[in-house]
Amino acid sequence: MTEADELEVKLNALTQAEIESGLAVFKSRLREAEASYLNSCVHCGFCANSCHYYRAVPELENVPARKLGHIISAFKSRFAILGRAAPGLVGARPYDREMIRAWADAVFGRCSLCGRCSINCAIGIPMPSLFRAARASLTSMGLVPSDLQAAVDNSLKYGNNMAIEREEWIETVEWIEEELQAEVESDSARLPLDKAGAKYLFTVNPREAKFFPLSLQASAKVFWAAGEDWTMSGDAGWDLTNYGIFNCDDEQAGAIVKNLTDAMERLKCEALVIGECGHGYQSARWMGPEWLKQNFPHPVLSFLEVMDEYLAQGRIKVDPSKNSLPVTLHDPCNLVRHGGITEPQRRVLRRVTTSFTEMSPCGVENYCCGGGGGQLAMGRYKARRLSAGSVKARQISDSKAKIVAAPCHNCVDQLTELNKEYKLNVQIKTVAEIAANAIV
Amino acid sequence: MSLNGAMATLLVAAAAWTVLALLFLYFRAKSYGKRKLFAKAAGGANSVRRGAIYAFTSGMLPWAKESVRENLISYALGVAYHLGIFASFALLARFIICAFGRSFVFHLPHAVIALAQTLIVLSLCLGVIGGVSLLVKRAVNPVLRGISCPDDYISNILATAAAALALASHLTPRAWLTQAWLITGIILLVYIPMGKMRHCLFFFITRYNLGAFFGRRGCMPPQSLGGGIGA
Ligand code: SF4
Ligand code: SF4
Numbered sequence: 001m002t003e004a005d006e007l008e009v010k011l012n013a014l015t016q017a018e019i020e021s022g023l024a025v026f027k028s029r030l031r032e033a034e035a036s037y038l039n040s041c042v043h044c045g046f047c048a049n050s051c052h053y054y055r056a057v058p059e060l061e062n063v064p065a066r067k068l069g070h071i072i073s074a075f076k077s078r079f080a081i082l083g084r085a086a087p088g089l090v091g092a093r094p095y096d097r098e099m100i101r102a103w104a105d106a107v108f109g110r111c112s113l114c115g116r117c118s119i120n121c122a123i124g125i126p127m128p129s130l131f132r133a134a135r136a137s138l139t140s141m142g143l144v145p146s147d148l149q150a151a152v153d154n155s156l157k158y159g160n161n162m163a164i165e166r167e168e169w170i171e172t173v174e175w176i177e178e179e180l181q182a183e184v185e186s187d188s189a190r191l192p193l194d195k196a197g198a199k200y201l202f203t204v205n206p207r208e209a210k211f212f213p214l215s216l217q218a219s220a221k222v223f224w225a226a227g228e229d230w231t232m233s234g235d236a237g238w239d240l241t242n243y244g245i246f247n248c249d250d251e252q253a254g255a256i257v258k259n260l261t262d263a264m265e266r267l268k269c270e271a272l273v274i275g276e277c278g279h280g281y282q283s284a285r286w287m288g289p290e291w292l293k294q295n296f297p298h299p300v301l302s303f304l305e306v307m308d309e310y311l312a313q314g315r316i317k318v319d320p321s322k323n324s325l326p327v328t329l330h331d332p333c334n335l336v337r338h339g340g341i342t343e344p345q346r347r348v349l350r351r352v353t354t355s356f357t358e359m360s361p362c363g364v365e366n367y368c369c370g371g372g373g374g375q376l377a378m379g380r381y382k383a384r385r386l387s388a389g390s391v392k393a394r395q396i397s398d399s400k401a402k403i404v405a406a407p408c409h410n411c412v413d414q415l416t417e418l419n420k421e422y423k424l425n426v427q428i429k430t431v432a433e434i435a436a437n438a439i440v
Numbered sequence: 441m442s443l444n445g446a447m448a449t450l451l452v453a454a455a456a457w458t459v460l461a462l463l464f465l466y467f468r469a470k471s472y473g474k475r476k477l478f479a480k481a482a483g484g485a486n487s488v489r490r491g492a493i494y495a496f497t498s499g500m501l502p503w504a505k506e507s508v509r510e511n512l513i514s515y516a517l518g519v520a521y522h523l524g525i526f527a528s529f530a531l532l533a534r535f536i537i538c539a540f541g542r543s544f545v546f547h548l549p550h551a552v553i554a555l556a557q558t559l560i561v562l563s564l565c566l567g568v569i570g571g572v573s574l575l576v577k578r579a580v581n582p583v584l585r586g587i588s589c590p591d592d593y594i595s596n597i598l599a600t601a602a603a604a605l606a607l608a609s610h611l612t613p614r615a616w617l618t619q620a621w622l623i624t625g626i627i628l629l630v631y632i633p634m635g636k637m638r639h640c641l642f643f644f645i646t647r648y649n650l651g652a653f654f655g656r657r658g659c660m661p662p663q664s665l666g667g668g669i670g671a
Contacts, residue, residue, distance in 0.1 A: 033653075035469035036645040042636050043592050044518070045584045046507040060586040069587055082634050090635065091589030120507035122518070123643050124495060124650035286657060289478035296479075340482045340658030364662045365506060 003145065003380035007104060010143055011097050022141040023078065023095050026071075029133035037125045038075050041065055047127075050120035052367050052391040053110050053384070064117035067106035068127055071134050074099050104138055107131045108145060109381045112373035112388075113246070114333040119364065128338075135248035144247045145378040151243040155256045159236025161243055162206040170234055172209045173216075180217050180224070189224040191216075194267060195231035200306070201269035202232050203240035203260060203284075205277050205409040212409070218436035219275060222307055225439045226315040230273070237263025240280035245287060246374025254291035257283055264298055271299045273306055276407040276430045278332030278372065281339050302335065304407055307435055308344035311351045318438035323353040325427075327434065328401035330359070330392070330415060331366035332408035345407050345431050352438040359395045367391045369406075371414025386421050389414060393422035407431045447622045448539030451532060454629035461633030462641045469645070482658030491655010495647050498661065514577065517570040524567005524603040527560045531606045532625045564607035571600030591635040598628045599637070 014022075030038075047064040048054050054062040061067075069091070076083030076092035083092035093099055111131055118126040138144060151161040158164065164172075170193065177191040192198065202223070208216040223230045232238045236259040244253025264272055274281045285300040310316045329349060335341050342363050349356045361367070370389030375381060392415070396404055404426050406412045415428045441449070481487045502508045508515045548556075575596045578584045605621035632638065654660035 030472050031475040032470045032472045033475065033645075033649040035472040036642050036649065039465065039469065040639055040642040040646040042639050043578075043584070043587045043589075044514070045581070045587060046511060046514070048583055049510055050507050058583075060583060063583055063587060065587045088590065089594070090591045118650065119654070120505050121650075122507070123639060124499075124647040126650055126653055286479050289480075290475075292478075293476075294478055337659060338657065342659075342663045361506065364659050 003147075006146065007101075007143065007380075010141075011101060014097065014100070014141060018141050019095065019097075019100070022100070022137045023074070025140040026075075026133050026137035027079070029136050033126075034129055034133065037127075037130055038072055040123045040125050041068060041072060042123060043069075044122045046122040047117040047120055050116045052112075052114070052116070052370060053388045055367075055391045056388045057384075061105070062110055064121075064127055067111060068125070068130060070099065070102045070106050071130050074103070100138070100141070100143070103134050104143055107134045108138070108148075108374075108378060109384060112333070112368045112370060112375050114368035114372050115337050116333070116365075116368065119337070132248045135246070136250070139247045139249050145380050147379050148243060148247055148374050148377045151241075151374075151377050152247050152249070152252050152256070155239065155241070155243065155259075156252060159259050160206045160239035161241045162210055164206055164209055166235065169209060169238065172213065173232065176213050176217050176220065179213070180220050183217070184221065184224065186224075189220065191220050192231045193234040195229075196267050197269070198229050198231035198267065199270045200228065200230040200273045200301075201237070201260075201264055201267055201271070202230050202273045202275065202303070203238055203280070204232070204275045205241055205280065206239050207409045207413070208275070212412075215276075215409070215430050215433060218430065218432040219303060221436040221439060222310065222316065222432055225317075226310040228310075231267060231269065233263040233267065235263070237266070240274050240277050240284065242280065242283035242288075243374060243377060244291075245279050245283045246377070250291050253283065253287065257288035257291055260284055260288070261292065261296065264296075269298070271301050272296075273301050273303055275303050276409065276432060278334030278336075278339065278408040278411065281341065282334040285339065302339070302341045302344065302407075304335075304341055304344040304348065304431060307348050307432065311348060311435075316435075317440050318352050318435070319440045320352055320354045320438055322438045322440075323403075323434055324355065325402040326355040326357055326400060327353045327403045327405055328357050328359050328396065328399040329362070330369060330396075330404055330406045330408075330411055331362055331364075332406070332411045333366065333368050333372050335408060336366060337364050345405070348431055348435055349405055352435045357399055357401055359399050367395060369411045369414045369418065371410050376410055376413055385414070386417060389418045390422065393418045393424060396424055396426060397422070401426060403427045403429055403434070405429055405431050405434055442539075443619075444535075444539045447619070447626075448536045450626050451536050451622065451629070454626045458629045458632045462638065465633060465638060466641060466645075469642075477656070481656045487655045487658060488652045489655070491653070491660040492648050492651035494655065494661040495651025499651070514574070517573045517577075519570070520566035521570030521574060521599070522567075523563040524565075524570060525599050527563035527567060528599075528603045528606040528625070530560060531564075531610065532622075535622070561607065561610065564603050564610070567603040568600060568607060571596055571603060575600065594631070595635045595637050598624065598631055602628045 051064050073091050073093040074095040077094050082090050113128045115128050154163045155161045173191050180189045204216055242256045244256050274284050281302050289296055369392045370385050375385045406415050412428050602624045605624050609617040609621045
């Protein structure tokens with residue numbers, strides 16, 4: 001059965017009671033801000049070109065206002081006086097199977113929750129907050145793509161999204177430590193596990209353990225060069241990812257982020273450091289406290305801020321000529337537009353390379369690579385993801401860079417696919433990999 | 441009661457309905473409750489305020505948003521359209537005041553009155569051009585047509601007609617034109633809370649929330665403007 005068929009089967013099996021409860025979940029996610037957003041769209045169409053899906057394929061269903069429109073229509077049809085009295089006048093349509101299909105297609109299939117439409121909307125509607133509420137509703141009815149949900153389930157069961165067992169994680173860390181010691185020719189280069197009282201608890205994307213050990217090795221090299229007191233958790237609490245931010249089940253997302261706060265409590269570190277990952281940073285820094293309904297007693301830092309500080313303080317010495325190929329920077333939406341980390345990575349790259357060039361547009365105005373919003377975990381929409389990525393591919397080729405720095409492993413994966421698909425002929429690296437290469 | 445007096449009374453009643461209905465919508469949205477936030481704001485306690493101020497000031501300048509930079513003509517038409525709507529409301533307000541035997545202009549110097557008249561006429565002209573152009577654009581552009589519902593057309597037609605009739609009755613005062621303008625004004629006021637024109641209220645709430653959200657996270661004002669973390 002194809003994944004599209006799977007959605008149809010699940011849709012057809014929905015009972016009216018399940019549909020009602022799905023709508024109730026949507027409504028329960030609204031607060032006064034979102035209730036206001038539902039009354040704000042003026043259908044001016046200004047948001048159309050801000051979306052990479054629409055830029056890549058200019059069809060109606062890719063217009064952010066259209067995606068938002070499906071949500072507003074259903075809301076009005078049930079909860080607005082005129083929507084009930086004169087649905088045709090205000091475009092209200094019932095929340096039935098057809099509408100649920102439209103929601104799924106819009107918020108899972110055509111949206112990476114990148115938020116670029118928010119800053120370009122004539123009114124200023126932060127659309128992803130409503131798209132998230134719609135995803136939560138679909139997830140509650142079991143309509144979340146199964147591969148995305150599998151990543152969440154892995155995190156809940158194993159403490160990491162790739163179902164890596166504790167022994168495998170520890171062996172991998174030990175192996176990377178040996179590699180690092182060989183590289184820097186020093187036994188003092190360590191990847192310490194479960195070191196209670198260390199200053200930093202460092203977290204990584206499980207992809208580093210599975211497929212990109214050089215990336216973790218590079219981060220460890222930076223810590224070693226700075227003489228930092230750091231550690232990672234041997235048990236749950238080492239994986240920074242949180243796909244609960246994508247299926248939008250706040251309870252599951254909260255349970256996953258709790259792995260990090262529990263590890264902080266267990267190891268009594270001063271600060272939680274999130275490795276290079278956009279959604280991981282947004283999850284731990286911004287959403288985690290909301291999911292757990294508590295202030296975190298410790299700072300949550302991006303590893304980019306940490307590297308920036310080391311360089312500013314002269315704690316690591318670098319030779320930028322070791323990175324002489326032209327480098328450009330991709331801005332992960334969750335890290336930059338939704339995370340507020342814009343400058344540290346730029347300062348690092350200016351210090352560790354000889355030829356750093358910006359993409360256009362960049363920073364808060366960046367285009368999503370297409371891999372955000374859990375798109376990489378949803379096989380069903382792969383073709384759309386790659387086509388939407390053409391906007392980023394064009395930006396990269398226009399930059400004339402040979403290396404693309406991507407401070408996010410999900411973005412690295414998507415950019416690697418775009419590299420092949422659009423024959424960009426560039427290398428994709430994390431900022432730590434580039435910085436570590438310059439260390440002298 | 442004279443016809444003008446009756447019309448003015450109806451206008452006041454319609455305006456009262458608009459305000460009350462908008463208040464109802466406002467309190468209904470408020471009834472969803474405020475979201476309690478736990479994450480510590482980036483850049484200190486003022487970041488929310490700075491984000492909100494940015495959203496209503498520099499963030500609204502034409503060059504602040506790519507969507508505007510790429511749609512300057514539509515943006516200009518939108519500004520013109522809104523100028524016309526504000527001018528037509530100003531004339532309705534003046535009509536009500538005068539109908540109730542008050543005049544607020546007779547103490548003003550002639551030059552000021554002439555300038556105000558010119559600005560009103562100019563704004564109404566721009567408003568009609570803006571309204572008609574945007575209506576045509578909505579009807580012919582497939583994307584705009586696709587995201588539109590009847591309310592979009594009705595709202596535009598009502599607001600544009602109010603501006604056009606205000607202009608016509610201002611330039612060539614005839615009883616039937618004045619009555620047509622006033623009736624359109626009454627219908628417009630009654631319709632405002634029912635359709636998308638309710639954005640006259642929700643624009644401010646939404647834009648405040650946009651600025652507060654991104655300001656809190658250190659993304660607004662954009663860091664290149666010196667507002668964010670580490671800037
Ligand atoms: S959040 Fe991003 S992907 Fe989703 S509609 Fe808006 S611009 Fe498009
Ligand atoms: S720019 Fe904003 S107000 Fe205009 S159509 Fe898009 S979502 Fe609606």
